[in-house]
Amino acid sequence: MYRLEMKDIYKSFGGVHALKGVQLCVEPGEVHALIGENGAGKSTLMKILSCAITKDAGEILIDGQAVDFSSPKQAIAYGVSVIYQELNMAPHMTVMENIFLGNYPSRAGVLNRKEMFKRSQQLLDDLGADLSPTAVVGSLPVAKQQMVEIARAIKNNSKIIVFDEPSAVLGKADSEVLFQQIEKLKNSGVSIIYISHRLEEILRISDKVTVFRDGGYVTTQDTKGLEVKDLVSFMTGKDYSQMWPNREAAQIDPEVALEVRGLNRGDIIRDVSFQLHKGEVLGLAGLVGAGRTEIARAIFGADPKDSGEILIQGQKVQINNPADAIRHGIGFVLEDRKTQGLLIEQPIADNITLTGLKKYVTYGVLGRKKELHSADRFKEMLGIKTNNIKNPVMSLSGGNQQKVAIAKWLHTEPQILILDEPTRGVDVGAKAEIYKIIEELKAQGKAILLISSEFAEILGLSDRIVVIRRGEVAATFTHEEAMADTKVLDAFADQGGVGDHEHVKN
Amino acid sequence: MNMLKTKANGKLSFSDFYEKYGVLIVFILEMLLFSFLSPVFFSFKNILNVLRQIAITGILATGMTFVCITGGIDLSVGAIIALVTCLSAGTLVKTGSIALAFLVGLGAGLGLGLLNGIGVAYGKMPPFVMTLGTTSIASGLAFIYSQGLPIMIKGPFLKFGNGSIFNIPFPVIYFIVILFAGHFLLKHTVFGRYVYSIGSNQEATRLSGVNVRLSKMMVYVISGVLAAFAGLIYTSQLGIGTSIAGQGYELNAIAAVFVGGASVTGGSGTMWGTFLGAIIIGALGNIMNLNAVNPFIQTFLTGIIIIVSVLVRKKK
Numbered sequence: 135m136y137r138l139e140m141k142d143i144y145k146s147f148g149g150v151h152a153l154k155g156v157q158l159c160v161e162p163g164e165v166h167a168l169i170g171e172n173g174a175g176k177s178t179l180m181k182i183l184s185c186a187i188t189k190d191a192g193e194i195l196i197d198g199q200a201v202d203f204s205s206p207k208q209a210i211a212y213g214v215s216v217i218y219q220e221l222n223m224a225p226h227m228t229v230m231e232n233i234f235l236g237n238y239p240s241r242a243g244v245l246n247r248k249e250m251f252k253r254s255q256q257l258l259d260d261l262g263a264d265l266s267p268t269a270v271v272g273s274l275p276v277a278k279q280q281m282v283e284i285a286r287a288i289k290n291n292s293k294i295i296v297f298d299e300p301s302a303v304l305g306k307a308d309s310e311v312l313f314q315q316i317e318k319l320k321n322s323g324v325s326i327i328y329i330s331h332r333l334e335e336i337l338r339i340s341d342k343v344t345v346f347r348d349g350g351y352v353t354t355q356d357t358k359g360l361e362v363k364d365l366v367s368f369m370t371g372k373d374y375s376q377m378w379p380n381r382e383a384a385q386i387d388p389e390v391a392l393e394v395r396g397l398n399r400g401d402i403i404r405d406v407s408f409q410l411h412k413g414e415v416l417g418l419a420g421l422v423g424a425g426r427t428e429i430a431r432a433i434f435g436a437d438p439k440d441s442g443e444i445l446i447q448g449q450k451v452q453i454n455n456p457a458d459a460i461r462h463g464i465g466f467v468l469e470d471r472k473t474q475g476l477l478i479e480q481p482i483a484d485n486i487t488l489t490g491l492k493k494y495v496t497y498g499v500l501g502r503k504k505e506l507h508s509a510d511r512f513k514e515m516l517g518i519k520t521n522n523i524k525n526p527v528m529s530l531s532g533g534n535q536q537k538v539a540i541a542k543w544l545h546t547e548p549q550i551l552i553l554d555e556p557t558r559g560v561d562v563g564a565k566a567e568i569y570k571i572i573e574e575l576k577a578q579g580k581a582i583l584l585i586s587s588e589f590a591e592i593l594g595l596s597d598r599i600v601v602i603r604r605g606e607v608a609a610t611f612t613h614e615e616a617m618a619d620t621k622v623l624d625a626f627a628d629q630g631g632v633g634d635h636e637h638v639k640n
Numbered sequence: 641m642n643m644l645k646t647k648a649n650g651k652l653s654f655s656d657f658y659e660k661y662g663v664l665i666v667f668i669l670e671m672l673l674f675s676f677l678s679p680v681f682f683s684f685k686n687i688l689n690v691l692r693q694i695a696i697t698g699i700l701a702t703g704m705t706f707v708c709i710t711g712g713i714d715l716s717v718g719a720i721i722a723l724v725t726c727l728s729a730g731t732l733v734k735t736g737s738i739a740l741a742f743l744v745g746l747g748a749g750l751g752l753g754l755l756n757g758i759g760v761a762y763g764k765m766p767p768f769v770m771t772l773g774t775t776s777i778a779s780g781l782a783f784i785y786s787q788g789l790p791i792m793i794k795g796p797f798l799k800f801g802n803g804s805i806f807n808i809p810f811p812v813i814y815f816i817v818i819l820f821a822g823h824f825l826l827k828h829t830v831f832g833r834y835v836y837s838i839g840s841n842q843e844a845t846r847l848s849g850v851n852v853r854l855s856k857m858m859v860y861v862i863s864g865v866l867a868a869f870a871g872l873i874y875t876s877q878l879g880i881g882t883s884i885a886g887q888g889y890e891l892n893a894i895a896a897v898f899v900g901g902a903s904v905t906g907g908s909g910t911m912w913g914t915f916l917g918a919i920i921i922g923a924l925g926n927i928m929n930l931n932a933v934n935p936f937i938q939t940f941l942t943g944i945i946i947i948v949s950v951l952v953r954k955k956k
Contacts, residue, residue, distance in 0.1 A: 436847055457849040466847070474847055477840035479907050488837055488848045491830045499828050542848065 135198050137162040137325040138183075138294050143192035145178055150532075150561075152178045155192075156351040158327075158344055160294065165316060165326045167340035167357070169333070171369055171588055172558060174346040176329050180296050183327075184216040185209040196293070207236070213293035217283045219302055225272030230254035232271050233286045257285045261315065277308035284315060295319060296327040301335060302423050313339050331421055331587070333362045347371055370590050386597055387412040390448065391581035392464075392550045394433060397442030402428045404605040406442070410550065415572065415582045417596030425605035426585045427469055430552045433583075434459045434466045446550070460489060465543030469554040469585075475539040476527050483509035483523040486541045512541040516571060533564020540571060551575060554585040569595065663901045666949065667916045674923060678930040686926070688808060694922035695811035696721075698915065699870045700893035701900075702822040703863035705914045708897045709826075710859050711839045711906025712767035716756060717867035717893060719778035720749050721886025724871025726782045729791040729881025738797050745875075746868045752778055753864020757857030771860075775890075782883035791881035801876030811873050818866065823911035831855060839906025895921055895942060899949045920945065 138160040145153040153175045160166045168176050181187045183194070185203040194201050196212055203209045223232045230250050231238075239249040254267035263281040271279055280300060287295050297316070301309045316326055316339060330336055336343060337357060345352040345368040352368050392410040397403055402425050410416045418426045432439040435453040444451055446462050453459050459466070468474040476485050486509045487494065494501045494508070509523050516537045520530060527535055536556065543551060553572070557565045572595060576582060586592045592599060599616055601609045674681045700717045707714045728745035732738065752774050759770040803810045826832040834855040837845040846852045870889075875881055900917025902909025924945070925938045 434847075455849075456847050457851065460849040468844075468847060473841070474844050477837055477844055477907070480836060480840050484833065484837075488833070488845070488850070490849075491833055495830060500830055500833065502828070546849075 136160060136195070137164075137197060138327075139193075139195040140179065140183065141193045141195075143179060143182060143194075144190045145175075145182060145187070146190055152349050153182075153189075154349045156346060156349070159354070160325045160327060160342075162293075162325055163320055163323045164342060165320050165328055165340045167328045167330065167336040167343045168346070169330070169336060169343060169365060169369060170346035170352075172555075173348070174369070175349040176346055177298065178349075179346075180216055180298060180327070180329070183209070183294075183296065184214055186216075210236075210290050210292075213291060214296070215287035215290055215292040215294070216296040216298065217280065217287065217300060219299040221276070221279050221283055223271050223279060223282065226270065228268050228270055229258075229265055229274075229282050229285075230267035232282055233257065233267075233289055235286070253289070254285070257289055261285055261288070277304055277311065280304070280312065281315075284319075288319075292324065294325045294327065296329070298329045299331065299422075300328075301330060301332060302421070309335070333365045336365065337362065345369055366589055370588075372590065386414050387579070391446065392433075392583070393443075393445040393448075394429075395443040395445065397429065397432055397444075398440045399428065399432055399437065400440065402605050403432060403439070406602070406605070406607055408600050408607060408610070410581045410583055412549075412581050413576055413579045414597045415576055415584050415595050417592040417599040418583060418585045418602055419592045419599050420602035420608075422587055424602045426602050427554055428605070429602065430466065430554055430583065430585060434464060434552065436466070460546050460548075463547075463549040464552065465489075465546050465548035465550070466552045467539050467543055467554060467556055469558070471535055471539045476535065476542075478528040478535070479526050481524045482513070482518065482520060482527055482530070482538055485527055485538050486512050486523075486545050489542050489546045508545070509541075512545060515544075516541050517567060531561070531564070533560035533567070536560050536564065536568065537571075540568070544575075548580070550581045550583070552583045552585070555587065556584070557586070557588070557591065662949070662952065663899065663913045663916045663920070666899075667920055670920055670923060674927045677927055681923075681927060681930060686930070688812060690919065690922050690926045691812045691815070692809045693926065694918045695809075695815040696870045696873055697889060697892045697896060697922065698815045698918045699818050699866050699873075700863075700889060701896040701914045701918050702818050702911065703859075703866035704890075704893045704897050705822065705900075705902060705909055705911060706826065706835055706859040707767070707863050708894070708902045708904075709835050709839045709906055709909045710856055711842070712760060712856070712859065713771065713894065714756060714860060714863045714867075715768065715771040715890050716752060716774040716778055717863060717870075718886040718888060718890040719775040719782070720752055720864060720867035721871040721874055721889060722883050723748055723752075723778040723782040723785075724868045725875040725878075725881040725885040726786040726791060726883055727881070728872055728875050729793045730785060732793050732795075732797055733791060738800075741797065742872060745872050746865060748778075749864045749866075749868020749871070750861065751864075753861040753867075754857070756864060757860035760860060761853040761856035779883065786881065786883045788883060793875065793879055793881065798876055798879055801873045811877070814869070814873065818869075819911055819915055826911060831858065835859060836907060839903070839908070841907075892921060892942075895946045899945060901953070903953075904950060 136159045138158070140156070140158045142155045142157065143153050144155055156175060156179060158168065158179065170176050178187070182189045185206045185208065201212055203212065224235065233254050234250055239246045239253070251267050258265050258267065258281070261281060261284060263278070263285070265278055265281060271282060300312055304312060316328070320326055328336070328340055337360060340357045342354060343357050343360065343365065344354040345365070347369060389412040390409045391412045395407050397406040406429055408416070418429065420426050428437065431437045433444060433453070435455045435458050444453055451462050453462065456466070472478055477488070483506050487505050491500065494505045506523065513520070513523055518530070518534050518537045518541065520534065527538055530538065540556070556572070557568050560568065572582060572584070584592065584595055593616060597613055599611045600607055601611070671682070680686050704714055704717065724745040727748050728741040731744045732741040756771050756774050759765040760767050763770070801811060805813070826835065834845065834850055837850065838852055838855060842852055871886065874885055896917035897909065897914050898904060898917070899920055900909065900913030900915070902913065921942050924941055925935065928935050928938050
């Protein structure tokens, strides 16, 4: 009998089908990996399991019993614990207060601190975690905080523990400790659901793998005998050899548009150098947290850098803030359009023109007509579907919002365009349109730095690929080299985390 | 083909509708109700009277609108009035120079506004705390300077706040001019657009290459200078400089902004909304006077109006 069965689970958000009848069956004492690209539906399913959100349809069975949770508390009572990547704790409170959060030992409403201390110490000792129950959680390194979460899950007598990208924030040594803990939990009969993008890690610690793609169930397989290549094929639905669009060998313009020399920022960016040519798409590949976005932000002046030189068309330039970057012809479509890229409550037109309002000013007056006219031109150019560009951005679908995020940077007429996850959270149709836009920009001679967590996207669009691992340039491939062997996939299968230091900032 | 000319689709949800026209509806309803309650309410003379009464609050609220749209708040404007009345009255008594009295008064407002702006924009202080601090500083300086005693003034300076042209009181004219200037700045300049952008999403605005800190500082400078100007009107109207002037005025200004439809978290709001908000609250006091009702009820009702008007908008 399965410990957990989730059958025919459906979930929609608005018109978007996040889960289209997926299933997941986990046995007792099994480490079951759940994989898929961003947006495949892994996290949504786990949120349904923990009752953070409710399902539209489907069935959940625990130990053969149909259950229908109506609150997260009930899910915990049934023995389900989820350990999220962004740990879910009260940082100003102590370890023991966090372990017992929600049901403090008490007598007549008065806290029994002695009891709480004793039981916390016991739990932490059993885990082999060298931690004081009275330490303040916020002052602990991430790895230790994770231990507190695990202790809390054990305290709740959890039968099913979900780990959502637990190693993404850990260094190598800490990951090892985590794997040992998972092994221990497994041996004591707990079922583990393990979500990670690190495919080698999955191959190493899991017994079974379930794969989702675009909200649908693909397959469940025994891990034994699988390779990274196989997992990638399941996730993308393509053979490695088919992942490439048929295209001619890239003719790279010898002119260098952007050169980065010896870029450093703390442990996050370490001595990064590369060249980006005119009319080229350069893919920055690597895991989330490897430092790709941070490199782009440092180039753009969004974050300070410790050292390093930026050269544009061979000229050394000083970029201290985004305004400098814009002046030097750099545009940056940010990773998260809602929190960083756009003003979602403001009109579409205002979003597009924000990057260069000065050109519509005469004698201090902002020429609204000229501005709207220009915004309308970008609307037509990128095919933004709206009946009025004065409507707020939030009235648009994800794909059209993303086009606005691109439009606002084309508005600055950049020579160099950085695209960070340009197709995240957009539907397939919009994706294809965005790819077409990228191809067109390339044809116009723009230099494009592409960051993406999707294999097919990086491999399919890039003329060259720079692999970033733990803040460093690990390898560089030309299109042909990447095509010739599967080594480039290692970029997505890296062990270890942001750095080897156990304390990861923020 | 020109999309610019097509109208937004006519369907509006209640909250959208309220967002757009709510203040106007409340305003019209209030005007109708008050016209019934008092036959003289809608007379030209009384309307001017209402405008005269709200001029100072209205000028403060104009500055406050900028601050609130960025997502901030300026608690110090009442205390700035107190300091300005003392400094300008004192200067006038000592030197007899109206120009110098103006200069000192406006200078004080500019200085405190700058202090607020630097603290919030460059020092990353929460606006509430920063302006609470300057409130105490301004109020303390007013006490120190005046020794807690009122400073009486006489002469032509009194004309500044009490004069009128074609029966229209000067303060009403100042208010209307400042309101239009505020509207222009907010809607037709790059600075105004940045004010909305910062309130909508400060980080996205910064990453768009905008000097966020400069714009953020400027809204507090505007608020400070307008508070100083209001303080000069106050001094002239009452012929007195006193450290207890302007107490609680900041709350009426903030109330006018929020009743006028500005978002509490920033990113939206208009000058016309603020104008109507100021009248909605001001007319309440007026009708109490006209009908000889206990004026203290006004404060109570103002509270109800503030809460209800923001509550209705929150229901989404």
